[in-house]
Amino acid sequence: MTNLREQYRQFGISDEVYDYGEQILTGLVDRFAKIDETAEYNQLKVIRAMQQCRVSESCLLGTTGYGYNDLGRDTLEQVYARVFHTEDALVRPQITCGTHALALALMSNLRPGDELLSPVGKPYDTLEEVIGIRPSRGSLKEYGVTYRQVDLLADGSFDYDGIRAAVNEKTKLVTIQRSKGYQTRPTLSVARIGELIAFLKKIKPDVLCMVDNCYGEFVETTEPAEAGADMVVGSLIKNPGGGLAPIGGYIAGRKDCVENAAFRLTSPGLGKEVGASLGILPSFYEGLFLAPVVTASALKGAVFAANVYEKLGFDVLPDASEERHDIIQAVTFGTPEGVIAFCRGIQEAASVDSFVVPEPWNMPGYDAQVIMAAGAFVSGSSIELSADGPIKPPYTVYFQGGLTFPHAKLGILKTLQHLIDAGKASLPCRPL
Numbered sequence: 001m002t003n004l005r006e007q008y009r010q011f012g013i014s015d016e017v018y019d020y021g022e023q024i025l026t027g028l029v030d031r032f033a034k035i036d037e038t039a040e041y042n043q044l045k046v047i048r049a050m051q052q053c054r055v056s057e058s059c060l061l062g063t064t065g066y067g068y069n070d071l072g073r074d075t076l077e078q079v080y081a082r083v084f085h086t087e088d089a090l091v092r093p094q095i096t097c098g099t100h101a102l103a104l105a106l107m108s109n110l111r112p113g114d115e116l117l118s119p120v121g122k123p124y125d126t127l128e129e130v131i132g133i134r135p136s137r138g139s140l141k142e143y144g145v146t147y148r149q150v151d152l153l154a155d156g157s158f159d160y161d162g163i164r165a166a167v168n169e170k171t172k173l174v175t176i177q178r179s180k181g182y183q184t185r186p187t188l189s190v191a192r193i194g195e196l197i198a199f200l201k202k203i204k205p206d207v208l209c210m211v212d213n214c215y216g217e218f219v220e221t222t223e224p225a226e227a228g229a230d231m232v233v234g235s236l237i238k239n240p241g242g243g244l245a246p247i248g249g250y251i252a253g254r255k256d257c258v259e260n261a262a263f264r265l266t267s268p269g270l271g272k273e274v275g276a277s278l279g280i281l282p283s284f285y286e287g288l289f290l291a292p293v294v295t296a297s298a299l300k301g302a303v304f305a306a307n308v309y310e311k312l313g314f315d316v317l318p319d320a321s322e323e324r325h326d327i328i329q330a331v332t333f334g335t336p337e338g339v340i341a342f343c344r345g346i347q348e349a350a351s352v353d354s355f356v357v358p359e360p361w362n363m364p365g366y367d368a369q370v371i372m373a374a375g376a377f378v379s380g381s382s383i384e385l386s387a388d389g390p391i392k393p394p395y396t397v398y399f400q401g402g403l404t405f406p407h408a409k410l411g412i413l414k415t416l417q418h419l420i421d422a423g424k425a426s427l428p429c430r431p432l
């Protein structure tokens with residue numbers, strides 16, 4: 001008999017907190033089985049794509065210099081195209097992050113005089129400067145691309161009338177963000193994205209539909225291109241990198257759209273032909289191979305956290321029983337101390353930088369202090385266990401990631417221990 005309880009004691013987890021966690025987990029057996037089934041489906045999908053593309057040992061070698069005839073790079077892009085059900089893909093370490101991938105997809109497929117539409121409300125913070133919603137040098141706005149936005153209705157549904165009125169002869173590209181990111185709107189399922197795209201294509205058949213797929217990959221068994229998206233875009237230091245990719249982004253989609261992106265990333269005339277992969281391909285391949293199970297671990301962590309905190313009386317989003325479409329979990333603590341205690345718990349569970357004590361700080365671009373917990377093998381990777389929150393009402397923490405479920409579980413138990421020690425949470429007096 002292994003003594004797990006004793007292992008947790010070594011981490012400062014009291015028997016009461018440990019027992020409470022075990023009790024919560026007992027109620028999650030069916031949820032976890034469903035998540036495992038999705039992971040299994042997606043694991044087979046990835047393996048099959050690699051087999052069909054004849055991934056070989058020589059694909060793991062890299063090129064230098066111009067990177068002509070980079071077999072591993074070109075094959076990986078075909079693997080991504082199969083996994084995401086698209087004609088082609090651009091998967092490169094030269095795409096530095098998710099924002100860069102999204103900016104690239106937009107800037108390469110829009111021309112002066114075109115209009116960009118977001119029918120799902122305000123896009124992710126960093127895109128405000130890409131689009132020019134907040135004035136910024138080099139924004140789409142500076143290049144004569146206009147922007148329109150239609151917010152979701154109060155109940156989270158699409159404002160179809162508003163969208164119909166917003167589409168006009170200039171509307172060239174529609175951007176749809178799958179994940180709620182750090183907003184309170186619901187995350188969109190692939191099915192709902194499909195409904196929206198069908199509606200848009202009926203109004204304007206040639207409009208390009210791009211999905212910001214960040215945090216959504218492998219959460220379901222289908223991906224947005226299967227629901228009609230012309231491009232899906234994301235970051236390799238989130239779900240599809242499986243925690244191993246140390247950098248990178250992808251754009252999967254229609255051949256002409258991907259080609260436009262390639263001509264913009266490298267140069268007109270060169271496109272996908274150049275871009276040495278250096279030594280990075282093993283991490284891209286192995287990361288994608290692991291991604292379905294890593295995403296499942298992060299999802300289990302999010303579901304566990306929602307259940308741990310909802311049953312203690314805190315507001316959680318999504319709630320404890322809701323179906324998931326991304327890996328982000330929000331918990332509202334109502335006090336700055338709650339947010340701080342949570343982040344310190346996550347940090348203390350890390351393998352890297354566990355001894356660092358996170359403090360709220362004045363982060364550029366934010367109107368309140370922000371606290372962040374991240375002890376990651378890949379700097380800033382949010383598929384690894386991480387949490388952050390602004391120090392302002394209603395004092396909500398956003399939590400995501402966990403390369404393995406045991407790590408996510410340790411992190412969440414540590415957060416609860418911190419909250420209890422700080423007097424900001426208490427366990428139910430009776431068993432649930």
Ligand SMILES: *Cc1c(COP(=O)(O)O)cnc(C)c1O
Nearest residue numbers: 097098099124179181212214235
């Ligand atoms: C993370 C994220 C981005 C931006 O990605 P970075 O890699 O941080 O630049 C864009 N959209 C959504 C929904 C995200 O979650």
